[in-house]
Amino acid sequence: MTTVNYQRIALLYKGFTNPILRFLVLRFGVGSRGEQDVMRILRVQGRKSGRLYDVPVRLALLDGQHYILSMLGESQWVRNLRTNGIAELIVGKTIEPIRAYELYGEEKASFFQWYCKHPKYEMRARTVLSADTMHLTAAEVDRLAHLYPVFRLELI
Numbered sequence: 001m002t003t004v005n006y007q008r009i010a011l012l013y014k015g016f017t018n019p020i021l022r023f024l025v026l027r028f029g030v031g032s033r034g035e036q037d038v039m040r041i042l043r044v045q046g047r048k049s050g051r052l053y054d055v056p057v058r059l060a061l062l063d064g065q066h067y068i069l070s071m072l073g074e075s076q077w078v079r080n081l082r083t084n085g086i087a088e089l090i091v092g093k094t095i096e097p098i099r100a101y102e103l104y105g106e107e108k109a110s111f112f113q114w115y116c117k118h119p120k121y122e123m124r125a126r127t128v129l130s131a132d133t134m135h136l137t138a139a140e141v142d143r144l145a146h147l148y149p150v151f152r153l154e155l156i
Contacts, residue, residue, distance in 0.1 A: 001131065018056055036120045041090040042068065046052050047083035056089070059153070060121065062114055066153040067103075069115065071128050078149045100151040112144045 125131040
């Protein structure tokens with residue numbers, strides 16, 4: 001993805017989609033039911049400004065652990081979360097403090113293997129991540145792992 005395309009997509013999400021999703025999740029709890037693919041607001045402190053930023057994210061549940069995947073790659077919330085390591089997950093009036101651990105190596109590869117084959121995420125992996133989910137190879141998993149950050153979340 002070129003820088004120009006990334007900037008256009010990021011601007012669309014930041015300026016239009018994210019505020020709407022934030023309002024719906026905080027006010028009505030939209031997308032907050034179930035175990036897989038639940039929506040939360042990730043509140044993370046800016047690494048330079050110290051300001052709090054709210055970003056809608058979807059949680060994946062694998063082996064009892066919650067994960068978030070940045071579909072836009074190296075976005076600002078990823079850099080902030082990587083620097084701070086702590087954040088909050090919010091839905092409605094419920095706030096859960098979390099610690100985030102970025103995945104690397106084999107753990108990240110196995111997450112993408114699972115993600116691309118899971119019925120809830122297969123279509124998103126195909127369309128947003130441009131993954132060949134029908135013929136998932138080690139090279140394809142490595143490509144995904146290189147482009148998209150993944151964090152494992154733990155409640156504090």
